Amino acid sequence: MREMFVELIQYRGLLGMLAWRDIRVRYKQSVMGVAWAFLMPLIQTVVLWAIFTYGMRGMSENLRNTPQQMPYFLFVLSGMIPWTFLAGAINFSVESLTRNSRLVTKIYFPREVFPLGSVTASLVDFGVGMLVFLPVYIYFLAVGKVSLGSSVLLFPLIVLIQALFVAGLALILSMANLFFRDVKYVTMFVLQLWFFATNVMYPIRFERYPSLQWIPMVNPMIPILDAYRDAWTGQGLHNPVGLAISAAVSVVVFVLGWAMFHKAEFKFAEYV
Amino acid sequence: MSEPVVIFDHIYKKFSRGEQHTSLRDFIPALFGRLLRGTDTQQTLTAQEFWAVQDVSFRLKRGEAMGIIGPNGSGKSTTLKLLSGILRPERGAYSVKGRLSALIEVGAGFHPDLTGRENVFLNGRILGMTRKEVRAKFADIVEFAGVEEFIDTPVKRYSSGMAVRLGFAVAAFVQPDVLLVDEVLAVGDMEFRSRCHAHMDRMRRRGVTMILVSHNLNEVRNLCEQTLMLFKGQSVMHGPSQKVLERYYQTISQKIKVEQDARAQRDTTAKTVTDLSVERVEFLDERQQPSETFLTGRPMTVRIHYRASRPVPQPRVSVEVAWAGDDFIATLFDSQHDQAELPTLRGQGVIDLKIHSLLIEPNVFAVRISVFDQQGNTLDSVQRLRFVLSEERLIPGVFALEHQWEVISDGQVQPAGASDALAV
Numbered sequence: 001m002r003e004m005f006v007e008l009i010q011y012r013g014l015l016g017m018l019a020w021r022d023i024r025v026r027y028k029q030s031v032m033g034v035a036w037a038f039l040m041p042l043i044q045t046v047v048l049w050a051i052f053t054y055g056m057r058g059m060s061e062n063l064r065n066t067p068q069q070m071p072y073f074l075f076v077l078s079g080m081i082p083w084t085f086l087a088g089a090i091n092f093s094v095e096s097l098t099r100n101s102r103l104v105t106k107i108y109f110p111r112e113v114f115p116l117g118s119v120t121a122s123l124v125d126f127g128v129g130m131l132v133f134l135p136v137y138i139y140f141l142a143v144g145k146v147s148l149g150s151s152v153l154l155f156p157l158i159v160l161i162q163a164l165f166v167a168g169l170a171l172i173l174s175m176a177n178l179f180f181r182d183v184k185y186v187t188m189f190v191l192q193l194w195f196f197a198t199n200v201m202y203p204i205r206f207e208r209y210p211s212l213q214w215i216p217m218v219n220p221m222i223p224i225l226d227a228y229r230d231a232w233t234g235q236g237l238h239n240p241v242g243l244a245i246s247a248a249v250s251v252v253v254f255v256l257g258w259a260m261f262h263k264a265e266f267k268f269a270e271y272v
Numbered sequence: 273m274s275e276p277v278v279i280f281d282h283i284y285k286k287f288s289r290g291e292q293h294t295s296l297r298d299f300i301p302a303l304f305g306r307l308l309r310g311t312d313t314q315q316t317l318t319a320q321e322f323w324a325v326q327d328v329s330f331r332l333k334r335g336e337a338m339g340i341i342g343p344n345g346s347g348k349s350t351t352l353k354l355l356s357g358i359l360r361p362e363r364g365a366y367s368v369k370g371r372l373s374a375l376i377e378v379g380a381g382f383h384p385d386l387t388g389r390e391n392v393f394l395n396g397r398i399l400g401m402t403r404k405e406v407r408a409k410f411a412d413i414v415e416f417a418g419v420e421e422f423i424d425t426p427v428k429r430y431s432s433g434m435a436v437r438l439g440f441a442v443a444a445f446v447q448p449d450v451l452l453v454d455e456v457l458a459v460g461d462m463e464f465r466s467r468c469h470a471h472m473d474r475m476r477r478r479g480v481t482m483i484l485v486s487h488n489l490n491e492v493r494n495l496c497e498q499t500l501m502l503f504k505g506q507s508v509m510h511g512p513s514q515k516v517l518e519r520y521y522q523t524i525s526q527k528i529k530v531e532q533d534a535r536a537q538r539d540t541t542a543k544t545v546t547d548l549s550v551e552r553v554e555f556l557d558e559r560q561q562p563s564e565t566f567l568t569g570r571p572m573t574v575r576i577h578y579r580a581s582r583p584v585p586q587p588r589v590s591v592e593v594a595w596a597g598d599d600f601i602a603t604l605f606d607s608q609h610d611q612a613e614l615p616t617l618r619g620q621g622v623i624d625l626k627i628h629s630l631l632i633e634p635n636v637f638a639v640r641i642s643v644f645d646q647q648g649n650t651l652d653s654v655q656r657l658r659f660v661l662s663e664e665r666l667i668p669g670v671f672a673l674e675h676q677w678e679v680i681s682d683g684q685v686q687p688a689g690a691s692d693a694l695a696v
Contacts, residue, residue, distance in 0.1 A: 017397045021383060021390075028385045028426075103381050107374060107398060108357040266360035269353065270287065 018117030093118035093170035149234020168253030283364035339492030370449025384428035
């Protein structure tokens with residue numbers, strides 16, 4: 001266990017380097033370059049906001065009733081950015097080992113750097129997304145639609161919880177995809193389902209469908225997104241138990257994922 | 273410094289043939305079983321498995337260089353991968369003191385969309401250099417690779433030679449304590465290759481321990497004082513390079529004899545009918561005895577036994593001699609090119625190609641013999657005949673040229689006394 005950390009710290013430079021490479025490559029040969037990192041969450045949010053505000057007018061009244069009482073646009077944006085972090089990191093890391101198979105079979109270094117590098121790259125995108133979020137948030141603050149409170153201090157903690165969760169998943173999925181390429185496809189559609197089962201564009205409320213009440217219980221992303229919104233609206237956590245469970249799940253997923261990854265690591269070169 | 277730097281102690285590594293897990297259903301229980309039991313220490317083989325490396329041991333001290341030779345699939349690369357930690361052995365212990373660097377397929381970490389400069393930094397980090405080290409050596413690396421003009425061009429626009437050179441240059445400047453080299457020098461042009469050799473030589477003198485896997489036996493002899501010969505994963509011989517290489521030449525030539533006999537039998541059965549067929553090919557030594565092993569600088573006769581069902585006027589015969597490893601043609605004998613007008617071939621007979629002196633570096637060669645008719649149609653072609661060129665005395669370089677020494681003093685020509693065996 002100690003050796004795992006020591007090795008990772010030793011190779012942290014490489015992790016940063018790979019993340020840098022991933023980001024750099026993503027925006028090479030594109031005219032807009034890094035601007036895409038700003039535009040993507042913004043465009044997605046505008047699309048969803050437009051659909052739910054104008055396209056489905058009847059429904060949107062109910063939807064605007066968010067637990068945090070925040071403007072719907074801000075609600076979607078504040079959910080979309082962390083969600084993009086999760087989806088981006090998973091989509092990107094699931095193939096991180098197979099994409100780098102030449103390196104995996106030829107040179108030794110802790111293989112964790114591949115999935116964790118992908119997660120780091122997505123975390124940078126998340127940071128860029130926050131740069132989009134902040135002006136919008138400040139606007140809503142200025143017009144008095146939301147208020148700032150001390151709960152904003154929870155923001156780094158929530159990011160940490162989510163990052164651990166995402167990193168654990170990335171480790172597990174990248175490893176699984178190395179042995180079975182099916183994992184990539186399964187992941188793609190599971191992510192899509194997951195998106196709809198998460199409170200990105202609407203609050204998850206299944207009061208009317210008791211048979212679906214288990215969904216918020218097993219989806220650690222719901223309390224995490226709620227917590228992000230609580231942080232921005234300054235109301236304090238309204239579901240601290242949920243967040244605590246999510247945090248516990250994150251730690252377990254991360255530790256278990258890493259341990260499994262580390263155990264199977266030396267088999268990678270043979271199976272990839 | 274007599275402490276061994278590299279210890280490889282009774283290492284076993286098994287691989288399995290074919291697909292490894294056909295379904296998730298088999299795999300998941302297996303994986304969990306393994307996780308619970310800890311490291312897979314099973315030492316028995318199932319029907320699908322075989323030992324890729326079996327009971328191989330060696331120790332190297334600081335500054336020593338060892339070559340690993342053996343036919344394809346003998347476990348050479350697996351040994352390097354075990355040493356570098358990419359694979360883990362089933363049994364046995366190994367240790368490497370100090371920084372290890374592997375020149376195994378250079379440029380593996382290159383990303384085609386990044387520029388040369390970006391890739392140098394990335395690859396340097398992958399190979400274990402710190403950012404500071406890469407920055408300090410950047411100019412040297414670029415100069416060594418000779419790609420100064422293109423350093424800010426994406427690597428995808430590089431010629432393959434340029435990419436390989438840059439990859440090697442990065443790896444070469446890592447400054448490891450132990451360097452593993454796997455067949456990387458087969459790439460690049462002659463000039464670059466010799467620069468690499470010089471660089472490796474310098475590293476050795478600086479005390480870098482080196483392990484070199486190569487099919488280029490001359491390279492092994494020139495760079496390593498000791499050699500390990502593997503065959504089917506087992507260590508056959510380990511000792512001074514000269515001795516091991518001699519043994520290797522012998523082993524190969526025996527194998528070739530067996531193969532050639534088998535092929536000769538097979539070939540008589542399956543052949544399309546033309547006016548002429550090559551029945552058999554022999555390589556004869558200076559005593560006109562058939563052989564598979566020849567000595568550098570000595571003569572060799574290639575004897576082609578033919579049978580012509582109809583007379584073949586103005587035939588053309590070509591004999592290609594290629595390095596067995598890479599099919600790169602070493603030399604070509606062609607009767608047309610030699611402007612040798614061969615007489616009409618009738619009935620049964622032999623065509624002899626007499627080579628006066630085999631002035632090529634020792635190696636294993638593959639020969640392909642073709643006979644054409646007047647119009648240039650192939651009448652018969654025999655491939656993959658092999659012979660081994662061993663050395664009577666060391667050729668310092670890739671080839672030897674016929675030569676002699678002469679001194680002129682006071683206008684008097686004075687030939688040197690005892691002439692060199694190669695100087696015909």
